[in-house]
Amino acid sequence: MINTAAIGQFSAAFRKDFSELMRWRRDVRSFQDTPVDAAALARCLDAFKLAPSVSLTQPWRLVEIKSEGARKTVIENFKSFNASALSGADGETAQGFATQKLKGLEVAPVQYAVFSDGAATEGHVLDLSSIPQVLDYSVAAAIMQFWLALRVEGIGMGWVSRFDPAQLQADLDIAQSWKLVGYLCIGYPTADSTEPDLQTRGYETRAPELELLAR
Numbered sequence: 300m301i302n303t304a305a306i307g308q309f310s311a312a313f314r315k316d317f318s319e320l321m322r323w324r325r326d327v328r329s330f331q332d333t334p335v336d337a338a339a340l341a342r343c344l345d346a347f348k349l350a351p352s353v354s355l356t357q358p359w360r361l362v363e364i365k366s367e368g369a370r371k372t373v374i375e376n377f378k379s380f381n382a383s384a385l386s387g388a389d390g391e392t393a394q395g396f397a398t399q400k401l402k403g404l405e406v407a408p409v410q411y412a413v414f415s416d417g418a419a420t421e422g423h424v425l426d427l428s429s430i431p432q433v434l435d436y437s438v439a440a441a442i443m444q445f446w447l448a449l450r451v452e453g454i455g456m457g458w459v460s461r462f463d464p465a466q467l468q469a470d471l472d473i474a475q476s477w478k479l480v481g482y483l484c485i486g487y488p489t490a491d492s493t494e495p496d497l498q499t500r501g502y503e504t505r506a507p508e509l510e511l512l513a514r
């Protein structure tokens with residue numbers, strides 16, 4: 300029997316599984332405090348090596364936030380940036396978002412600050428005059444691939460973006476040419492769902508159909 304995957308073809312069963320994978324991927328806000336399997340995490344990190352990037356610049360830079368001091372810095376940054384939401388002054392929705400994400404930052408066993416390196420263009424033929432954000436988009440595309448890879452391993456990820464990025468960069472001693480794209484909380488979820496958490500909580504609704512325009 301031919302191994303179709305070896306020649307870049309995928310079976311109907313795989314297509315079905317892949318569709319299920321996308322359905323079950325979630326932005327995870329609630330984590331078990333169980334350590335993440337190191338071999339599984341290493342397999343997932345390979346997603347970055349395989350990701351697309353403009354001019355193959357591979358501009359993603361990952362910083363694992365491991366030490367107690369670095370974790371504290373991140374949490375303080377998040378708290379001060381989201382102070383009004385966390386103090387209850389920002390409306391129920393914003394409070395809900397901020398409180399849940401704070402819990403993720405406090406519990407998630409693995410955390411990465413992911414940056415886009417503006418200096419990654421050096422040595423590449425690249426014209427940024429058309430869409431200057433292409434490096435950042437490349438990093439976001441790689442994160443998406445990583446997110447799916449994690450889910451295959453039963454690991455969840457929550458994407459946090461509400462920080463003071465300049466402060467975070469200074470506190471973590473990050474190179475000037477790097478720009479924060481996302482802060483990722485990673486661990487085993489306390490629950491799985493096919494529905495976005497914000498939808499389950501009644502804040503938002505996923506559009507049932509893709510609106511596709513034609514010209």
Ligand SMILES: Cc1cc2nc3c(=O)[nH]c(=O)nc-3n(C[C@H](O)[C@H](O)[C@H](O)COP(=O)(O)O)c2cc1C
Nearest residue numbers: 324325326327396400458459460461494495496497
């Ligand atoms: C670029 C990006 C930034 C995000 N930042 C935040 C954030 O700061 N806080 C938050 O609660 N969720 C954040 N999320 C998660 C979204 O809220 C989540 O993806 C959305 O509600 C849909 O849920 P799902 O990912 O489970 O499908 C972010 C997601 C993306 C892609």
